[in-house]
Amino acid sequence: MAERVLMKGNEALAEAAIQAGCRHFFGYPITPQTEVAAYMAKRMPKIGGTYLQAESEVAAINMVLGAASAGVRALTSSSSPGISLKTEGISYIAGSDLPCVIINVQRGGPGLGGIQPSQADYWQATRAPGHGDLHVLVFAPSTVQEMVDLVMDAFDMADLYRMPAMILADGALGQMMEPVEIKERPKRDLPEKTWAANGHENKRPHNIVNSLYLTPGDLEALVKERFARYDLIKSKEQRSxxxxxxxxxxxxxxxxxxxxxxxxxxxxxxxxxxxxxxxxxxxxxxxxxxxxxxxxxxxxxxxxxxxxxxxxxxxxxxxxxxxxxxxxxxxxxxxxxxxxxxxxxxxxxxxxxx
The missing domain is CATH 3.40.50.920 (Rossmann fold)
Known part of the structure; x- marks a missing residue:
């Protein structure tokens, strides 16, 4: 897609992920982001991708964990209460140093709240997207075109820094329609995924993806290494x-x-x-x-x-x-x-x- 077309925000998010090389989507319907999943359900079978509506949000994020472990680009999307259910899995993904993209099209809360637009998940996204010492990259689009651009950036930066990335949108952006251009971008020079558990063909040792470290010193060393990476991101990746x-x-x-x-x-x-x-x-x-x-x-x-x-x-x-x-x-x-x-x-x- 290189021409300028009129698209709903949620559908533009999904198409941008496809253009970014995502072929694995795991999700569960919830207003106001259901169109992301609905669009993926139509498109993925046509391009040889995987679309799976999981039995719950908890299942969906753990499917992302599995797919990301194999080194593929994986996506899930939800809205506020659904993201709360995913936070345990997000922490496991961060603790395993795996890249993925998570879309949150926010609605009002707390609890079931309402289905109207909100920005009340800011603390969750930036302070506590899961248990433990962790961060995720968080991007905040303000137009449908920027939704497209930031989804593509999110996949690249997740791969570059080996961590989850989140698109924090809201119901207004997800439901509005604006002209967008989704075009192929030059491939970014990203590190090879030598850590992926995707079959070794007797050419290398087994890769093990894990977030459990029972020796306190080992866990502390890994968390400190991760935070050194976070400091690098703070110095290089601020955008406004x-x-x-x-x-x-x-x-x-x-x-x-x-x-x-x-x-x-x-x-x-x-x-x-x-x-x-x-x-x-x-x-x-x-x-x-x-x-x-x-x-x-x-x-x-x-x-x-x-x-x-x-x-x-x-x-x-x-x-x-x-x-x-x-x-x-x-x-x-x-x-x-x-x-x-x-x-x-x-x-x-x-x-x-x-």
Whole structure:
């Protein structure tokens, strides 16, 4: 697919994974991401791939563990409560140093909550995607085209760093339709998967994929090695978009669907003479600390906007490190903040400045 086509976000996620070389999908239906699985059910048999609707989310993530162990690109997708069920398996995958991609099209919670868009899984994705000392790469698209691009990047970076990667979208992005271009990209120079348990043909020793280490010193050494890799990722892989932020006195920080709303509010505020800009995190882990700290050198105030009770705001405050105040505005339960509401919050910070 190289032409520009109109696609629903969930279907674009699935097609992008196929174009990235994924031929193994294991999932379970849940609103608002069911179209990812439905699309894979149609496409995988036609291209010689594997589509399997597991008996549960727990089964699906463990099937990903098995496929990833063999060195193939594997994908699962779900929505908030389903991701909670997958967290044990995600921890096993991270503890086995295996690459895979996990899609979370967020809905409101806690519990079953609702089926409307949410960003309330930020803490889960960036702080506790599973038990133990671990991180997963977390990408936050804001358009359907970016969903496509980031899925492809997620597979590459998961392979490069031998760790799970997550696409953290939401119900609004998953259900909206926008023009996208899905084209073949130049192959990235990635390390050979010499660790894969995929048959040795008597040419090498057996590979064993494992996350159990009963000797405390051995486990500590492995975790420390993993965290050295995490530090490298933090130094090299932070991503963000800066919009009208160069001369901004006030900085709005938002990601995903919320950032689209905030971009409109920033434009409206600029039209009224308020010097405000937007920083949009694209990687939520690693969080774009460097971009926030750079903006904090000249900005007077930060405003974080989220579809939650306030989760990313913690990372903004940590990055700002007390240099300037950080405020929060958001809705939860599936309500998307409006541009007018965000503009109102910007005006409050600016003291009604024109």
């Amino acid at each position: 978009e800066s919009y009208m932020a160069d001369d901004a006195e006030f900085i709005v920080v938002a990601y995903g669907a919320s950032s689209r709303v905030c971009k409109s509010a920033v434009k409206a505020a600029r039209a009224e003479g308020i010097r405000v800009g937007l920083i949009r995190p694209i990687t939520l882990w690693p969080f774009p600390v460097d971009a926030i700290q750079e903006a904090a050198k000249t900005a007077k105030h930060f405003l974080t906007v989220e579809m939650s009770m306030g989760q990313m705001v913690d990372d903004v405050r940590l990055a700002v490190n007390g240099a300037v105040p950080v405020s929060f505005f958001g809705h939860t339960g599936g309500i998307i903040p409006s541009p007018a509401e965000v503009l109102g919050e910007i005006k409050k910070l600016a003291g009604g400045a024109k």
